[in-house]
Amino acid sequence: xxxxxxxxxxKAGDFDHAGESSIEIRNTLKSLGFDAxxxxxxxxxxxxxxxxxxxxxxxxxxxxxxxxxxxxxxxKDDGPGIADINLALTEGYTTAGEExxxxxxxxxxxxxxxxxxxxxxxxxxxxxxxxxxxxxxxIHK
Amino acid sequence: xxxxxxxxxxxxxxxxxxxxxDIEVTGGAxxxxxxxxxxxxxxxxxxxxxxxxxQAVNTSVIAGMSAxxxxxxxxxxxxxxxxxxxxxxxxxxxxxNMYTSCGRLYAKGLKSITWLP
Numbered sequence: 226x227x228x229x230x231x232x233x234x235x236k237a238g239d240f241d242h243a244g245e246s247s248i249e250i251r252n253t254l255k256s257l258g259f260d261a262x263x264x265x266x267x268x269x270x271x272x273x274x275x276x277x278x279x280x281x282x283x284x285x286x287x288x289x290x291x292x293x294x295x296x297x298x299x300x301k302d303d304g305p306g307i308a309d310i311n312l313a314l315t316e317g318y319t320t321a322g323e324e325x326x327x328x329x330x331x332x333x334x335x336x337x338x339x340x341x342x343x344x345x346x347x348x349x350x351x352x353x354x355x356x357x358x359x360x361x362x363x364i365h366k
Numbered sequence: 367x368x369x370x371x372x373x374x375x376x377x378x379x380x381x382x383x384x385x386x387x388d389i390e391v392t393g394g395a396x397x398x399x400x401x402x403x404x405x406x407x408x409x410x411x412x413x414x415x416x417x418x419x420x421q422a423v424n425t426s427v428i429a430g431m432s433a434x435x436x437x438x439x440x441x442x443x444x445x446x447x448x449x450x451x452x453x454x455x456x457x458x459x460x461x462x463n464m465y466t467s468c469g470r471l472y473a474k475g476l477k478s479i480t481w482l483p
Contacts, residue, residue, distance in 0.1 A: 243421070244420070244425075244428070247428060248428065251427070251428060265406060269428060329400035329417045332399050334399075334401030334402065
C-alpha cells in the first residue's frame with residue numbers, strides 16, 4: 226500500500242464540530258478495509274485527542290499517515306502546552322473547566338485512554354509552546 | 367435483545383431511527399461521562415445517558431454503539447437529532463430515570479456490555 230496522508234484542522238473551543246474529524250478518520254479507515262478492532266482503537270484515541278485540542282489547546286491539526294506497517298496520527302496544537310506531562314497522564318487529573326465537564330469530558334481520562342488503546346504514543350509539550358501528540362497503531366498482516 | 371424490545375421495556379418514544387428498531391443490541395452502558403464510554407466497549411452497545419450534547423452522538427459513532435436512549439424524558443435539540451440521523455444512530459427518549467431504566471432492562475435480560483482489554 227502506498228502511503229495515505231490526510232490532514233484535518235481543529236478549532237479551539239468549537240464544541241459544535243468537535244469530533245467530526247475523528248468520525249471522518251473512522252470512516253476512512255473502515256472504507257480502507259481495516260478490521261473493527263483497530264478502527265475502534267484509532268477512533269477512540271483520535272477522538273480523545275481532538276477533544277483535548279478543542280478543550281485545552283489553541284487551534285490545531287490532525288494528520289494521519291497509513292503505510293504497510295502502521296497507522297500514525299499526529300495531533301498538534303498551538304495552545305498553552307502541558308505544564309507537567311506525567312501529571313496529565315494520571316487517571317483522574319484534569320485542568321478542564323465546567324463547560325467541558327458539561328459536555329461529558331474533562332474527567333482526566335483522555336490521555337490514559339490514549340495510552341491504553343494505542344501501541345505507542347508520545348507527547349512533546351512545554352508550557353506556553355503548544356503540544357504535539359503522536360500515536361502509532363501497528364497493522365498486523 | 368432488539369431495539370424494539372428496549373422501546374417497549376422503557377416505554378420510550380423513538381425520536382429518530384424508526385426504521386432501525388429491528389437492530390440487535392449486544393449489551394447496555396450507562397453514563398453521562400463520555401470518556402468512561404471510550405474505554406473500549408464491545409460493538410453494538412446501547413447507550414443510556416442524560417447528556418443531550420452532540421458529543422453523546424459522536425461518542426456513540428466512535429465507540430460503535432448501536433443506539434442512544436436519553437433518560438428522564440430528555441430530548442436533544444434539532445441539530446443533534448439531524449446529526450444522529452446523518453450518522454445512522456437511532457435515538458429514543460424514556461420517561462424513566464437512569465437507575466430505573468437500567469434496572470428495567472437488566473431485569474429483562476439486557477446485561478452490561480463487555481469492555482475489551
